[in-house]
Amino acid sequence: MAGQGTTARVPVEERLFSLVLALLATDHGLTKSQILSTVQGYRQRYSAHGDNANLERQFERDKDDIRELGVPIETLESPGQAGNNQSLRYRIPRGEYELPRDISFTAEETALLGLAAMVWREGSLSAESRRAMIKLKALGMETVEPVLAYEPHVRVREEAFEPLNTAIEKRHVVRFGYLKPGESDASVRTIAPLALVQFQGRWHCCAIDPESGERKTFLLRRIVTPVSATGATFAATEGDEAERGLRDLGEVWSSHTAEVVVVKGTDAATRLRKQRGAGMSENGNLLLHYVDLNILADELAGYGPEVIAVSPPELVIAVRLRLRAVAAAHRDAGEARDRG
Amino acid sequence: MADKSSAPQARDKLTFLLALVPYLMDRDRVSVHDAAQQFGVTDEQIRDAVRLIAVSGIPGDTAAYQHDDLFDIAWDDFEDNDQIVLTNLVAIDDSPRFSGREAAALIAGLQYLSALPENADHRAIAVLMAKLSRGASAKPSPVAVEGSETDATLDLIRKAVSTGRQLEFDYLNSRGESERRRVDPLQVESVDADWYLRGWCHLREALRTFRIDRIGEPAITSEEIAFRPREVALPSSLFEGSPEDVDVTLAIAPAGLPLVADYLLDGSTAPFGGGLVRATMRVSHFHVVKRLVCGLPGLVTVVAPPEARELVEEWASAGERSYDESR
Numbered sequence: 001m002a003g004q005g006t007t008a009r010v011p012v013e014e015r016l017f018s019l020v021l022a023l024l025a026t027d028h029g030l031t032k033s034q035i036l037s038t039v040q041g042y043r044q045r046y047s048a049h050g051d052n053a054n055l056e057r058q059f060e061r062d063k064d065d066i067r068e069l070g071v072p073i074e075t076l077e078s079p080g081q082a083g084n085n086q087s088l089r090y091r092i093p094r095g096e097y098e099l100p101r102d103i104s105f106t107a108e109e110t111a112l113l114g115l116a117a118m119v120w121r122e123g124s125l126s127a128e129s130r131r132a133m134i135k136l137k138a139l140g141m142e143t144v145e146p147v148l149a150y151e152p153h154v155r156v157r158e159e160a161f162e163p164l165n166t167a168i169e170k171r172h173v174v175r176f177g178y179l180k181p182g183e184s185d186a187s188v189r190t191i192a193p194l195a196l197v198q199f200q201g202r203w204h205c206c207a208i209d210p211e212s213g214e215r216k217t218f219l220l221r222r223i224v225t226p227v228s229a230t231g232a233t234f235a236a237t238e239g240d241e242a243e244r245g246l247r248d249l250g251e252v253w254s255s256h257t258a259e260v261v262v263v264k265g266t267d268a269a270t271r272l273r274k275q276r277g278a279g280m281s282e283n284g285n286l287l288l289h290y291v292d293l294n295i296l297a298d299e300l301a302g303y304g305p306e307v308i309a310v311s312p313p314e315l316v317i318a319v320r321l322r323l324r325a326v327a328a329a330h331r332d333a334g335e336a337r338d339r340g
Numbered sequence: 341m342a343d344k345s346s347a348p349q350a351r352d353k354l355t356f357l358l359a360l361v362p363y364l365m366d367r368d369r370v371s372v373h374d375a376a377q378q379f380g381v382t383d384e385q386i387r388d389a390v391r392l393i394a395v396s397g398i399p400g401d402t403a404a405y406q407h408d409d410l411f412d413i414a415w416d417d418f419e420d421n422d423q424i425v426l427t428n429l430v431a432i433d434d435s436p437r438f439s440g441r442e443a444a445a446l447i448a449g450l451q452y453l454s455a456l457p458e459n460a461d462h463r464a465i466a467v468l469m470a471k472l473s474r475g476a477s478a479k480p481s482p483v484a485v486e487g488s489e490t491d492a493t494l495d496l497i498r499k500a501v502s503t504g505r506q507l508e509f510d511y512l513n514s515r516g517e518s519e520r521r522r523v524d525p526l527q528v529e530s531v532d533a534d535w536y537l538r539g540w541c542h543l544r545e546a547l548r549t550f551r552i553d554r555i556g557e558p559a560i561t562s563e564e565i566a567f568r569p570r571e572v573a574l575p576s577s578l579f580e581g582s583p584e585d586v587d588v589t590l591a592i593a594p595a596g597l598p599l600v601a602d603y604l605l606d607g608s609t610a611p612f613g614g615g616l617v618r619a620t621m622r623v624s625h626f627h628v629v630k631r632l633v634c635g636l637p638g639l640v641t642v643v644a645p646p647e648a649r650e651l652v653e654e655w656a657s658a659g660e661r662s663y664d665e666s667r
Contacts, residue, residue: 013353017396020358025398025431038399069355070439070477096477098434103475109468112458116449125445125483131355132442137379138359138435140366146458147502149569151529154452154485158598168482169441179595184638186595195482198452201533224595242444242484250486267512267554274553276488302635305658320663322637327656329641330633330649 015041016062020071024097029076029089032059063090069131072096099135110136110143115150122156124165154198158220161196163227164205168193173210173232177225178218182294182318186224191216192234195241199249200276200291206245210234217249219292249291253277258288258296259310268306285310297322353389355436356381360389361411362435364426372422383422390424397430440478447472447480454487455535457495496558497525497537506542506563510556519543523550524565526572538574540567547574588629589643591616596639603632618643630655 018040022030036042036055045055063073071092078087105113113136117129160176167174174193177186191207198204203220210232259281262269272278272286279287290296297318300307304323309316356379363378364370372390376383393411400409412428438446447469450459459465473480500507508522523539526547530536534551541548542563591612592600597619604619612618623629626648633640633652642649 011392012350013357014392014396016350016354017357017392018398020354021396021431022398034403038403040396040399040405043399065351066354068439069351069358070437070442071358072477094433097436099437099475101434103471105468105471108458109464109471112450112453112465112468113446115453115456115458116446119449119452120445124441125448127352128439128442129445129449131352132438132446134352134355134359134379135436135438135442138363140363140378147569148498148525149527150456151527152449152453153529153531154449155532157602165481165483184593184595195484197483198448198485198532200486221598222595224598240482242482245482246484246486265518266516270512270556271551271553298635298637301637301656301659302631303659304630304634304655305662308662316663320660323634323656323660326634326637327653327660330653330656 010041010044012041015039016066019062020066020092023073023090023092024094026091029074029091031078031087031089032056033086035059035090099139104139105136105141107142107144110141111146114143115146115152118150119152119154120156121153123162125156156203158203158223160205160220160223160227161203164193164220165196167227167229168195171233171236172229173234174227175230176223176227179222179224181219181222181292181298189218190230191218194237195245196220197242197245197249199246200253204245204249206241206248208234208237215248217245219295253289253291256290256293258290258293258312258315259285260288260300261285261308261310263306266303266306268303272303272307293318301326356385357389357393358432358436360386361393361432364390364393364424365429365432369417369423369425372424375424386424390418394418437477438472438475440476441481441483443472443476444480444483448483448485451487452485455489455491455494457490457498460490460495491535491552493552493555493558494528494535496560497528500560500565501525501569503560504565504568506561506565507539507558508561509550509558511550512554518556521548521550522561522563523548524567526567526569527574528552540572542566547572582624585622585624586626586645586648588621588623588626588645588648590619590621590633591641591643592619593617593639596636599636600632600640612643626651634659 019035022035022039036052036059037046037048042055042059046052067073074091074093076089076091078084078089081087114133117133120126120129164174171192173190175188175190178189179186190210192210193205193207195206196203197206205218205220207216207218208214209216254277260272262272272288275288277289281287288296293315297315300309300319301322309319360375360379363375372383372386376386379386390413394413395410397405397410400406408428409430410428411426411430414425414427417423417425450465450469453459454462454465497507506522507525508520510518511521512518522542523537524542525537525539527538528535529538535553537550537552537555539548539550587605590600593616597617600621603621605622608620610618621629629642629648630652633642634656642652
């Protein structure tokens with residue numbers, strides 16, 4: 001870009017590292033012009049009498065990047081100059097930057113954290129757990145190898161995950177198309193997202209309807225359009241929303257019980273009996289908890305004749321309708337016709 | 341144009357620099373190789389980072405990066421002996437905290453692993469999670485995974501390995517017949533709520549993958565195991581494709597596409613008409629398809645081959661009939 005310095009470029013990580021060092025070393029903070037004119041990576045491109053707009057934008061992005069890594073950057077107003085942006089001073093408060101000295105991890109804990117980091121292999125959770133492990137390694141802890149080799153993996157393939165995660169952080173109201181279980185057409189939803197929780201192997205977004213204030217839960221796999229910000233924001237809520245989301249889903253799950261008959265020796269018999277919370281009724285039928293009747297109906301329909309739903313009546317109807325529809329859609333010989 | 345927001349690699353590199361400095365400070369002397377081992381990077385990555393640290397520092401009183409304002413290392417030790425000795429320190433005293441999102445990623449990972457026998461001590465896990473929270477510079481972001489009780493089968497698998505005995509259990513083969521298998525457990529893998537055991541099957545004399553929720557009546561035998569974990573190289577994919585695999589053509593409602601995307605052959609999707617999408621799936625057996633399609637009613641239909649369509653129709657009809665018979 002014209003007007004920028006022609007000296008050898010300083011690598012990005014060197015500029016960021018120098019910025020962190022400079023902000024850590026200052027007690028009273030540095031003004032933006034002090035930073036741009038003196039810190040390695042900026043000073044080479046700083047013009048004492050010219051326009052530094054590009055460099056200022058660079059500094060804003062660098063601050064965001066550094067904060068993203070968990071490095072707190074504090075902004076101080078100079079005495080008697082409140083409201084003057086040029087006199088704002090920046091610093092990294094050491095106590096909030098440094099890991100408390102009394103935090104250390106045993107070899108067993110380090111091994112578990114290594115496994116926990118391994119769980120994420122996609123998207124921002126993977127990058128974040130990777131960086132957390134780099135920080136952990138700075139402590140130089142020993143680790144132990146588990147007796148068994150493990151390869152745990154939670155998929156985060158839902159495209160809605162990252163935009164929702166960002167919207168939660170920034171408290172943005174968002175809009176998306178949602179295919180409600182049991183329905184075949186998507187409808188547009190507008191929500192304030194609060195937490196992302198995986199329950200029974202499925203990612204859910206816990207949210208509030210900004211109009212009614214009603215709490216709602218959405219399955220990420222059923223968000224069928226891109227998530228877009230509406231431009232509105234919402235007020236922060238109290239408490240641990242992820243914990244609350246899991247607790248609410250758990251309560252719904254345990255309050256719904258279905259009774260089914262499984263055919264002995266089948267796949268359904270082995271797997272459904274092993275479902276968490278599966279129990280036995282007085283007459284020897286299997287009792288299953290569920291969150292959403294339509295999702296359980298889909299699952300049971302997949303087992304075909306290996307399982308028969310007994311109650312609640314809505315479940316029986318839902319499974320039968322599904323089986324009838326699938327059979328009908330596959331009945332005509334030869335290739336399937338396009339259906340309107 | 342000036343630099344855009346720095347790439348994720350630059351953030352990783354910065355994190356690495358901020359972690360490497362306190363690690364080196366805690367050791368009077370460390371070899372490049374040992375440091376590389378600790379951080380799981382190459383020796384050259386350590387050398388590059390040390391070279392950068394050694395010329396970095398703070399502008400200082402003169403704003404001119406004077407010698408005393410920079411880190412320094414014992415250059416002879418570094419160049420000649422591949423040893424790192426920091427001789428001047430600047431600005432950094434300790435390791436950085438986790439970000440709120442970093443702490444959340446590890447906490448959610450621990451929650452997910454609560455079925456592992458290694459995690460049986462739930463109080464110890466709670467202490468560990470609290471340490472992560474306290475070690476973060478912001479409240480962990482609201483991302484969580486449901487925890488669960490320690491899985492009894494996983495516990496038994498682990499015992500089989502630690503005692504060096506084969507594990508045996510009932511398992512349904514692809515024709516739906518139950519067989520007693522004897523297995524040397526090698527690795528436990530999971531994908532979301534589905535857990536798998538990979539091991540050497542003495543019945544088939546081959547590596548096999550078993551769904552843990554299909555394992556029935558597991559028990560430890562008195563037979564010694566032939567293979568231990570990490571002794572056998574496992575193929576990276578859980579289920580190896582085989583030349584006998586068959587292709588099935590599906591018609592999928594657009595809303596159903598994300599639900600089956602994992603199963604489809606890459607690049608096989610095309611418009612089908614009626615707003616549907618046509619795609620191909622490769623399976624070991626048509627029986628796999630009947631379960632999948634019946635579990636996604638109204639969203640996925642088999643187009644071809646006719647045998648697969650018939651199998652789905654029979655499976656669904658048999659299911660429907662079982663309701664009439666059960667009256």
